[in-house]
Amino acid sequence: MSINHKTFGVLAEFANPADLMDAAAEVRDAGFKHFDTYSPFPIHGMDDAMGLKPSKLGWIVLGHGILGLLGGIALQSWAMSIAYPMHISGKPFLNFPAFVPVGFALVILLAAFGTFMGLFFLCKLPRLHQPLFNSERIVKATDDGFFLCIEAADPAFSEKKTVEFLKKIGATEIEIIPE
Amino acid sequence: MSQNTATVPDEQLVKGNHDFASITKLISDIPQQKTPLWWYIAFGVSNILLAVMLAMVVWLIWEGIGVWGLNHPVGWAWDITNFVWWVGIGHAGTLISAILFLFRQGWRTAINRFAEAMTIFAVMCAGLFPAIHVGRIWTIYWIFPLPNSMQLWPNFNSPLLWDVFAVFTYLTVSTLFWYVGLVPDLATMRDKVKGKISKMIYGAFALGWTGGNRQWQHYEKAYMILAGLATPLVLSVHTIVSFDFAVSIIPGWHTTIFPPYFVAGAIFSGFAMVLTLMIISRKLYGLEDIMTVDHIEKMNIIILVTGMMVGFAYGMEFFIAWYGGFEYEKFIFVNRALGPYAWAYWTMITCNVVAPQFFWVKRFRRNIALTFALSIVINIGMWFERFVIVVSSLATDYLPSSWGYFTPTYVDVLTYVGTFGLFFTFFLLFLRFLPMVAIAEVKMVLPQANPAYYRSQNGHSSKSE
Numbered sequence: 001m002s003i004n005h006k007t008f009g010v011l012a013e014f015a016n017p018a019d020l021m022d023a024a025a026e027v028r029d030a031g032f033k034h035f036d037t038y039s040p041f042p043i044h045g046m047d048d049a050m051g052l053k054p055s056k057l058g059w060i061v062l063g064h065g066i067l068g069l070l071g072g073i074a075l076q077s078w079a080m081s082i083a084y085p086m087h088i089s090g091k092p093f094l095n096f097p098a099f100v101p102v103g104f105a106l107v108i109l110l111a112a113f114g115t116f117m118g119l120f121f122l123c124k125l126p127r128l129h130q131p132l133f134n135s136e137r138i139v140k141a142t143d144d145g146f147f148l149c150i151e152a153a154d155p156a157f158s159e160k161k162t163v164e165f166l167k168k169i170g171a172t173e174i175e176i177i178p179e
Numbered sequence: 180m181s182q183n184t185a186t187v188p189d190e191q192l193v194k195g196n197h198d199f200a201s202i203t204k205l206i207s208d209i210p211q212q213k214t215p216l217w218w219y220i221a222f223g224v225s226n227i228l229l230a231v232m233l234a235m236v237v238w239l240i241w242e243g244i245g246v247w248g249l250n251h252p253v254g255w256a257w258d259i260t261n262f263v264w265w266v267g268i269g270h271a272g273t274l275i276s277a278i279l280f281l282f283r284q285g286w287r288t289a290i291n292r293f294a295e296a297m298t299i300f301a302v303m304c305a306g307l308f309p310a311i312h313v314g315r316i317w318t319i320y321w322i323f324p325l326p327n328s329m330q331l332w333p334n335f336n337s338p339l340l341w342d343v344f345a346v347f348t349y350l351t352v353s354t355l356f357w358y359v360g361l362v363p364d365l366a367t368m369r370d371k372v373k374g375k376i377s378k379m380i381y382g383a384f385a386l387g388w389t390g391g392n393r394q395w396q397h398y399e400k401a402y403m404i405l406a407g408l409a410t411p412l413v414l415s416v417h418t419i420v421s422f423d424f425a426v427s428i429i430p431g432w433h434t435t436i437f438p439p440y441f442v443a444g445a446i447f448s449g450f451a452m453v454l455t456l457m458i459i460s461r462k463l464y465g466l467e468d469i470m471t472v473d474h475i476e477k478m479n480i481i482i483l484v485t486g487m488m489v490g491f492a493y494g495m496e497f498f499i500a501w502y503g504g505f506e507y508e509k510f511i512f513v514n515r516a517l518g519p520y521a522w523a524y525w526t527m528i529t530c531n532v533v534a535p536q537f538f539w540v541k542r543f544r545r546n547i548a549l550t551f552a553l554s555i556v557i558n559i560g561m562w563f564e565r566f567v568i569v570v571s572s573l574a575t576d577y578l579p580s581s582w583g584y585f586t587p588t589y590v591d592v593l594t595y596v597g598t599f600g601l602f603f604t605f606f607l608l609f610l611r612f613l614p615m616v617a618i619a620e621v622k623m624v625l626p627q628a629n630p631a632y633y634r635s636q637n638g639h640s641s642k643s644e
Contacts, residue, residue, distance in 0.1 A: 018633035042395035055400040076335045084332035101341035105348040112352040119401035123394040126386035139370035141390040144199035
C-alpha cells in the first residue's frame with residue numbers, strides 16, 4: 001500500500017542444478033552471507049557450495065532423547081516403587097529389565113518430537129508469509145525452477161551491482177523482489 | 180584392463196522420459212482433477228462399512244464383550260487377531276520409508292508416501308481393537324500414567340502396557356514422519372492449485388516452505404534422523420506385540436522365537452497390502468511410469484524373503500516343541516496341525532508358505548495379475564496365522580475339561596469387515612486430496628537431479644562410455 005520501495009532482495013533464475021551450484025559457489029566466494037538457493041529438491045553438494053555449516057538438528061534430537069530416557073526411567077521407578085508399589089509374583093519393585101520397552105518407546109517418542117519441532121524451529125517455520133512470495137517466479141521453485149536470492153540485508157548488497165554480478169555468473173532471469 | 184570391463188547401467192527408476200515439470204504435473208494434477216465416479220462409489224461403500232463398524236462398536240460397549248463369541252476358555256480371538264494383523268500391515272510403510280531409506284534404495288521414493296499413509300490408517304484400525312476389548316471403555320484412561328483421584332498407576336511390568344506405549348509411539352512417529360515428508364509437496368500443491376481456499380489450506384499445511392537450501396539442509400538431516408529413529412521403533416513395535424504372547428505361560432505362546440517371527444510376518448503382510456493398493460491405484464491414476472513393474476518385482480522379492488522367514492519360523496516352532504521336551508507345548512503344536520483348528524492351520528501354511536514360492540520365477544514376479552492375486556492370498560494367510568496363534572493355544576490349554584471351541588458371532592465379523600471401511604475412508608481421502616507420490620523425492624532420483632549429469636558432455640550420461 002505504501003509507496004515505500006524497499007527491496008527484499010534480487011532473485012536470479014538458473015537453468016539447472018549444476019548452474020545453480022556453480023553460481024552458489026561464486027556468490028559465496030564473492031563474500032555474500034545473506035543468500036539462499038531455492039530448488040524443488042535438495043541438491044547434493046549445495047551445502048558446501050553455499051558454505052553452510054552442518055545442521056545443528058542432531059544436538060536438539062539428542063537432548064530430547066536423553067530427556068525421554070531419564071523421564072521414562074524416573075516415571076517408571078517412581079510409579080512402581082513410591083506412588084503405587086505392588087507385589088507381582090515376588091518381583092522387585094524396581095524391576096529394571098521390565099522398564100526397557102517403555103523407556104525405549106519414550107526415547108523414540110521424545111526424540112521424534114524433538115526432530116519435528118527442531119526442524120521447523122531451525123527452518124524458522126511456520127510462517128504465513130515471506131517477502132520471497134512477493135516474487136511471481138518463485139512458485140517454480142517447487143516445480144522445476146532453480147533460483148538464487150541475494151537479500152538486501154547483506155552488507156555487500158547493492159541493487160545495481162548485485163544484478164550485474166548475477167547476470168555475469170549465468171542467471172537466465174533476474175527479478176527484484178519488494179519487501 | 181579398463182577396456183575389457185563395462186558397467187551395467189542401473190535400470191531407470193522413472194520410466195517414460197519425464198522431466199521435473201512433468202513429474203509435478205503428473206502427481207499434483209490428481210487432487211486438482213474432477214473427482215472420478217469410481218471414487219464416489221468406493222467412498223460410499225467405505226462409509227457404509229464405517230457406519231457398520233461404529234454401530235457394532237456402540238453395540239459392544241452398550242451390551243458388553245459377550246456380544247463377541249468370546250467365552251471361557253477363549254478370551255482373546257478375533258479382536259486380538261485383527262489388532263496384530265492391522266499393526267503388522269502397518270509395518271511395511273515404515274520399512275519402506277525408513278529402512279530402505281537408510282539402505283539408500285532409490286526405488287522406495289515411488290511408493291513411500293503411499294505406504295506411510297497406509298501405515299497410519301492401518302495402525303488406527305489396529306488401535307481400535309485393544310481399546311474396545313477392555314470391556315469398560317470408560318476407564319480406558321487407566322492404561323496411561325495419569326494422576327487420578329484413586330492414586331492408581333499402571334503396572335509397568337506388564338507387556339500389555341508396553342504395547343500401549345509401543346503402538347502409541349509408533350502411530351505418533353509414523354504420522355510425524357509422514358507429515359515431514361509431505362511439507363515440500365504441500366508447498367508444490369500450494370503453488371499449483373488455482374482456487375483461493377484450496378491455496379490457503381495447502382499453504383497453511385505447507386507452513387511457509389520455500390524450498391530454500393537453508394531449509395533443505397535441516398530437512399534432509401531431520402529425514403535421516405527420523406528414519407534412524409523409526410527403524411529400531413518398527414522392529415520394536417512388533418517385538419513388543421509378540422511379548423503380549425511370549426511373556427505369558429500359555430503353551431504355544433511362550434516361545435522366544437516370537438519377536439523375529441512376528442516382525443518378519445509383519446513385513447510380509449505389509450508388503451502384500453502395499454502391493455494390493457498400489458496395483459489398483461497405479462492403474463486408476465495412470466502412474467505406471469513411476470510405480471513400475473521393476474518396483475513390483477523388487478517388492479515380490481522382499482515378499483519371498485520374508486515369506487521364507489515365516490515358513491522357517493513355522494518349522495522351527497515345531498522343532499523346538501519336540502526338542503524342548505515339554506509335553507503341553509508338544510501337544511499344542513500337534514493339535515494345531517491335526518486338531519480342531521487344522522483347517523485354519525493349513526490355510527495359513529498354503530497362503531504363507533506355498534503361495535509365495537511362485538516368486539522364485541522372474542516371469543511370475545513381473546506378472547501384475549498374479550502379484551495382485553497373491554498379495555490378497557498372503558494377507559488372508561497372515562490373518563489366519565494370528566488366528567491360529569491366538570485361538571488354538573487358548574482353546575486347548577492345560578486342562579482337557581476346560582477345552583472349548585471358538586465360534587465368531589455376527590458382531591465379530593462385522594466389526595472386522597467394518598475396519599476396512601475405516602481404513603478405506605481415510606485412504607480414499609488421502610488419494611483424493613494429497614499428493615500420493617513424494618514429488619520432491621521422485622525428482623531427486625531422476626538423473627537430471629544430479630549436477631554431475633550436466634557436467635559430462637552436455638547432458639549425456641557419463642555411464643554410456
